[in-house]
């Protein structure tokens with residue numbers, strides 16, 4: 404793979420990509436933006452027209468959307484086994500939980516805005532209602548180490564990052580199942596390494 408360049412900000416979802424790059428053990432360059440200052444510059448809008456981070460320049464193309472970036476990276480480094488085998492049912496489950504994560508994320512934002520979905524909206528909006536969706540995840544993770552299959556994948560990385568964020572935003576209260584799940588994965592060496600890298604990047608801007 405072409406040496407990628409990560410456009411990020413600290414703190415931001417870019418932290419998850421730093422973690423993933425550390426899991427892959429691949430060299431990369433970084434460009435650190437200051438949100439609200441230079442992420443809407445014409446130069447950056449040419450990279451991501453939404454003016455958001457993270458974005459990953461992989462040479463011929465730019466990738467955006469954190470979960471797409473980490474999934475792409477997982478596929479680039481098959482020897483790291485960070486995504487279930489192509490064509491396996493576990494890969495299907497990986498996609499299931501990938502789509503579910505995005506629903507949950509927007510359910511959380513709705514909750515943060517104090518939006519309670521009335522029944523007619525619940526029946527058409529993908530996540531239904533936030534608490535029920537969260538409970539589906541909790542029930543799935545109860546007694547499991549990994550969200551799919553029997554080894555750590557990029558989807559565990561994404562859910563650990565998402566649940567950690569929901570916890571910090573106080574959108575999920577202290578919970579034994581989530582705490583055990585995220586605690587295990589956030590303690591991974593690659594995550595700790597990415598936190599150190601984030602500190603360095605924060606000081607560079």
Ligand SMILES: N[C@@H](CCC(=O)N[C@@H](CS)C(=O)NCC(=O)O)C(=O)O
Pocket residue numbers: 414415416417438439442453454455456457467468469470
């Ligand atoms: N769907 C995108 C969301 C990206 C996003 O919202 N990034 C935030 C930081 S975590 C951002 O760049 N905000 C700055 C802005 O919108 O001005 C992803 O998953 O990567």
